[in-house]
Amino acid sequence: MTARSSVERAVVFSCPHALVIMPRPHDRQPDIQRTAHRDARTTTMSELRAIIFDFDGVIADTEPLHFAALRQVLAGIDISLTEAEYYTDYLGFDDRGCFLAALQSHRRQASPTLLGELMEHKAHAYLAAVKQHLAIFPGVRELVHEAAARYPLAIASGALRNEIELILEEAGLRKAFLHITSAEDVTRGKPAPDPFLHAMAGLNSQPNQPALFPNDCLVIEDSLPGIRAARAAGMKVLAVANTHTVQDLGEADAITHSLADTRLQDLQARLWGAAQGRP
Secondary structure (H helix, E strand, O other), X not given: OOHHHXXXXXXXXXXXXXXXXXXXXXXOOOOOOOOXXXXXXXXXXXXXXXXXXXXXXXXXXXXXXXXXXXXXXXXXXXXXXXXXXXHHHHOOOOHHHHHHHHHHHOOOOOOHHHHHHHHHHHHHHHHHHHOOOOOEOOXXXXXXXXXXXXXXXXXEOOOOHHHHHHHHHHHOOHHHOOEEEOHHHOOOOOXXXXXXXXXXXXXXXXXXXXXXXXXXXXXXXXXXXXXXXXXXXXXXXXXXOOOOOHHHHOOOOEEEOOHHHOOHHHHHHHHHOOOOOOO
């Protein structure tokens, strides 16, 4: 079943603020890896209690910068990368995953030494571009501040920690997030569930934090590998169509065109039930 067929059979809700598309339960594709352990509470008594954000493509409009840096570094080893290829085949992976995919597709040996050099060069090129171009998606600041007042927030991203910290500080959003999971923190990146499970564990380690379970967590993502990772972790997913079309994101529990059009109360009611959402 393709992502498009899932969207075509979706239940569509119109509300004053946004178009939210929720695939019916029988249309949802099976999780690729079910590693999160659940007990009865996570399936019968869950509610929205924490939000985990992806970073690139959700908070910061940095995907064009990642593409440019990746293309520049690959060109140095005689591998060409088009914009269409990047958004189709590489989006959602961390730097290591991107370079592995590029080397494998061109039948080049991916030695640890070469991977390390490519990742280092790409990081330098990307940070140089970020310092000249800081773009936060519309509605992000407002939604993050509103959410932080009600829920513990975390980030789970394939970006490097210093990249995430730099942009959050510049945008005035760093203090809103209690935990950041970056590429350095997990061995397996998305679509494996590890980044989101690591982020939830990070929130659970905060002082006086009641235990969170996967079904308590909302993930906000923009890529198919990220959606699959969140669902594999047992979490609900809101996909934002910043870098993909709505038709490409049909495996998510809900889809919005922009976080500027997203209301937490609406998500609570639609994904957890009005009676279980916080007032």
